[in-house]
Amino acid sequence: MDKINFLAGDETKALEFLKNISSKDKVAIISHVDLDGIVSAKVISKVVKYDLLKLVAYEQINEDLVKELKNNKITKIIMTDLSIDDIKIIKVMEKFADILVIDHHLFDEDFNSNKTIFINCQDHCASYLCYVIFSKTKSINELDWIVACACISDWKYFNNKAFMLKVMKKYGDKFEIVKDKTDFGGIRKSGKFWELQLKLSLALIYFGYELIKAFNLLNEDIENLNNLTKYADEVQDEIDKSVKRFEKEKESFGDIYFWVFSGRFQIKSIVATLASVKYPNKTIIILKKNQKNYSFSARRQDRKVNVVEVLKNAIFGLSNTFAGGHIAAGGGYILLKDLKKFKENLKKLS
Missing domain, CATH: 3.10.310.40 (Diaminopimelate Epimerase; Chain A, domain 1)
Incomplete structure (x- = not known):
């Protein structure tokens, strides 16, 4: 794996958090609504048995979410790919749960505490960070391709080139950076993985507020996507x-x-x-x-x-x-x- 430079927290504490989850805990996974967020949640769900899954937009990180977590008697919260601007929300959650936050956005405040583990690295997308950390507790190699898709979708593939090269080669594609007058060093915008991440991203947009359905359809088999990509054409038409x-x-x-x-x-x-x-x-x-x-x-x-x-x-x-x-x-x-x-x-x- 490529080296990760954490700006806040470290993976050791994250692994301790995972180790301390017991059968008595009720676990919530909260992640963002884009491909990176949903893949992050998929990675976590392969390792951690969860009681509640929430895929939320930024404006949904609010008091209503806190009430839902509390009403469901959640004791462990794992949040990923969410830029948290209001630390007060975290402090309220700390009253009834231990929290692990894995993120890659800019942040104003390091809110690590005795109740919250906050991990931040802005060189990589959230799903790659989750993949690296959670794979140290359980083999999840079957998800490597979808993590690579999220890296492409989030334009976070410059600092994990070894991973991208290996995964794309494994599935018959080639990792290649191109640069011309209209492209500031981006990945080649053609081929299996480019088309795949685009179709998946558009399919998620199609599902809108029914993202849990899309999450359940998304499996680890790159050759069997449960017709997820068929929903992309209608979205592409509106984009054009x-x-x-x-x-x-x-x-x-x-x-x-x-x-x-x-x-x-x-x-x-x-x-x-x-x-x-x-x-x-x-x-x-x-x-x-x-x-x-x-x-x-x-x-x-x-x-x-x-x-x-x-x-x-x-x-x-x-x-x-x-x-x-x-x-x-x-x-x-x-x-x-x-x-x-x-x-x-x-x-x-x-």
């Missing part, structure tokens, strides 16, 4: 149409391209990524109107601007909001009433 709409409707604030849309599927992050590849020197910010809020995704392909800092400045002064992520990719949400102020804050930054 949205990319064209973005070109026509985007607003420009300095080096920021800004676009608001509504649609059936949560495709803002994919459209933002595609736009950022075409405009690598622009900060792409795309908002989707939902029932109660606007969710947003941001990208900056050349990494010359920290998009999380941009987003945090954009939500400054707003309530019931969130922004987090990585230097080149971020996301969050705002209330419907705050769109105008959000745009005004962005314009001040341009």
